[in-house]
Amino acid sequence: MATETATREDGTTEGSGRRRVYLDNNATTPCDPRVIEAMTPYFFEKFGNAASRNHEWGWEAEEGVEEARAQIAKAIGADSREIVFTSGATESDNLALLGTVEMYAEKGNHIITVPTEHKAVVDTAKYLESKGVEVTWLTPKPDGLIDLDELRAAVRDDTVLISIMAANNEIGVIQPLSEIAGIANEKGAVFHTDAAQAIGKIPFDVNELGVHLASISGHKVYGPKGIGALYIRRRRPRVRVAIQMHGGGHERGNRSGTLAVPLIVGFGKAVELAVLDLTNGEIDRVRALRDKLYRGLTSKLPESYVNGSMEHRLPGNLNVSFAFVEGESLLMGISDIAVSSGSACTSASLEPSYVLRALGIGDDLAHTSIRFGLGRFTTEADIDYTIDRLVDVVTRLRDLSPLWEMHQDGIDITKIEWQGH
Amino acid sequence: MAYSKKVIDHYENPRNVGSLDKDADDVGTGLVGAPECGDVMKLQLKISDDGMIEDAKFKTFGCGSAIASSSLATEWVKGKTIDEALEIRNTEIVEELALPPVKIHCSVLAEDAIKQAIEDYKRKREKKGGVQQEETAEA
Numbered sequence: 001m002a003t004e005t006a007t008r009e010d011g012t013t014e015g016s017g018r019r020r021v022y023l024d025n026n027a028t029t030p031c032d033p034r035v036i037e038a039m040t041p042y043f044f045e046k047f048g049n050a051a052s053r054n055h056e057w058g059w060e061a062e063e064g065v066e067e068a069r070a071q072i073a074k075a076i077g078a079d080s081r082e083i084v085f086t087s088g089a090t091e092s093d094n095l096a097l098l099g100t101v102e103m104y105a106e107k108g109n110h111i112i113t114v115p116t117e118h119k120a121v122v123d124t125a126k127y128l129e130s131k132g133v134e135v136t137w138l139t140p141k142p143d144g145l146i147d148l149d150e151l152r153a154a155v156r157d158d159t160v161l162i163s164i165m166a167a168n169n170e171i172g173v174i175q176p177l178s179e180i181a182g183i184a185n186e187k188g189a190v191f192h193t194d195a196a197q198a199i200g201k202i203p204f205d206v207n208e209l210g211v212h213l214a215s216i217s218g219h220k221v222y223g224p225k226g227i228g229a230l231y232i233r234r235r236r237p238r239v240r241v242a243i244q245m246h247g248g249g250h251e252r253g254n255r256s257g258t259l260a261v262p263l264i265v266g267f268g269k270a271v272e273l274a275v276l277d278l279t280n281g282e283i284d285r286v287r288a289l290r291d292k293l294y295r296g297l298t299s300k301l302p303e304s305y306v307n308g309s310m311e312h313r314l315p316g317n318l319n320v321s322f323a324f325v326e327g328e329s330l331l332m333g334i335s336d337i338a339v340s341s342g343s344a345c346t347s348a349s350l351e352p353s354y355v356l357r358a359l360g361i362g363d364d365l366a367h368t369s370i371r372f373g374l375g376r377f378t379t380e381a382d383i384d385y386t387i388d389r390l391v392d393v394v395t396r397l398r399d400l401s402p403l404w405e406m407h408q409d410g411i412d413i414t415k416i417e418w419q420g421h
Numbered sequence: 422m423a424y425s426k427k428v429i430d431h432y433e434n435p436r437n438v439g440s441l442d443k444d445a446d447d448v449g450t451g452l453v454g455a456p457e458c459g460d461v462m463k464l465q466l467k468i469s470d471d472g473m474i475e476d477a478k479f480k481t482f483g484c485g486s487a488i489a490s491s492s493l494a495t496e497w498v499k500g501k502t503i504d505e506a507l508e509i510r511n512t513e514i515v516e517e518l519a520l521p522p523v524k525i526h527c528s529v530l531a532e533d534a535i536k537q538a539i540e541d542y543k544r545k546r547e548k549k550g551g552v553q554q555e556e557t558a559e560a
Contacts, residue, residue, distance in 0.1 A: 324482060325482070326460065326482055326487075329483060329485050329487075329488060332429075332485040362457065363457035363458075363459075364457050367457075400481060401482040402482055404482075413456060418454070418461070419453060419455065
């Protein structure tokens with residue numbers, strides 16, 4: 001990516017001759033310079049508190065906030081009054097789950113979700129489970145998609161909430177949202193979707209899809225970190241969530257706390273720009289690069305397996321297991337390329353990716369998985385470079401791998417009695 | 422996670438990578454770890470009749486620390502006697518490579534691999550010794 005002044009046109013860094021490639025856009029994205037430009041006045045010149053009703057400083061800040069709210073609402077086909085600002089998608093997910101269960105306690109005590117959700121949903125659902133809420137965990141299909149029949153069978157009259165993400169952060173798999181919304185509506189359950197990864201990547205219109213609650217995030221769409229929103233449907237049907245943050249009654253009482261005006265202004269601009277990507281050819285450009293990366297890696301490296309559906313997938317996401325090469329050692333060999341791994345060694349828990357596990361992918365392959373996240377600032381030169389580096393390092397590490405040697409010798413490593421530790 | 426210089430050096434320039442003939446009488450093989458756990462080490466030692474480790478080779482599937490631990494182990498055992506090699510402790514590997522707590526299991530694997538390779542060698546020798554004795558008795 002060529003965002004820094006010290007970065008040359010071809011991506012190499014001035015002076016060092018060393019290229020750095022950022023392919024971790026599912027983790028976070030840089031702030032678009034246009035977003036930073038929009039935010040800057042709100043730190044000093046227009047620093048007011050948007051809740052100050054009786055002076056110009058307050059009015060200016062409120063104006064900035066309301067413009068951002070309108071930008072976001074327009075981008076997802078919502079009404080401004082349906083957008084509640086939060087600190088990010090994690091808070092939005094918490095508000096959606098905790099707030100719905102509390103609000104609709106009289107209807108029932110049952111929710112439905114999937115183990116492949118973001119931890120913000122999984123852990124909140126587990127918390128609710130510990131408090132006596134009944135949770136049905138759907139089993140995703142091997143390609144990461146949920147089984148609509150299973151969902152249909154799981155919804156009951158006392159189901160208050162279905163929470164299923166729009167697109168997965170690890171494998172990029174896109175769920176059939178309008179079908180899920182249809183099932184939820186039949187039974188009068190609230191449908192929440194974590195759309196943090198989806199905005200600006202796939203068409204996302206709350207009315208076309210029929211979702212009731214949607215979590216969105218600033219920093220996944222080239223906006224600032226620390227800001228997000230929850231879309232809360234006001235009509236057909238009107239959905240309400242119980243307050244989780246008590247205080248001054250900001251955000252129509254839905255979320256107290258002085259509004260982070262500069263972040264909100266940046267968030268609004270970022271979302272506005274992100275949805276333009278859907279129609280200006282940007283998404284097609286990213287998809288073509290992702291497909292080039294996919295072809296380049298899988299054609300040059302045998303025993304490479306894509307995790308998750310290639311068909312129902314975010315345009316910028318690729319998740320590949322390079323069998324017989326442990327993920328962290330691979331990351332170490334490509335320290336000039338930013339990607340993520342599902343290897344246990346990269347996490348504090350020492351357990352491999354829970355998402356891949358939920359898809360039925362063995363721990364041995366999960367340890368070898370790499371997530372590539374392409375984005376707005378990814379260039380073709382970045383992809384060519386990444387293919388070359390990956391092929392080099394995977395080949396080198398396979399020469400070092402006893403499992404690769406066994407595989408070459410025709411030994412089935414699944415038949416060996418390993419001594420775990 | 423930041424790696425120590427020594428881990429990076431072993432990762433980038435692993436010593437003694439390769440395989441020895443696992444069927445040879447003077448070669449002991451240790452294979453430890455499991456693919457599901459994210460690390461497998463294969464350590465092979467070529468041992469002379471008087472118990473000297475003449476050569477050592479390794480292959481490792483695992484993180485950088487696992488690769489470095491096994492690479493270091495091959496360096497350390499070369500030229501040692503079996504008994505000296507058995508005295509190598511994982512804590513010495515931890516210290517030499519400055520491994521953080523979450524990577525201590527890599528050093529444990531390397532120690533286990535040395536022990537298993539020597540056991541394998543001894544087992545082969547005993548078996549061979551047994552055969553030789555029978556042959557002598559028959560003669």
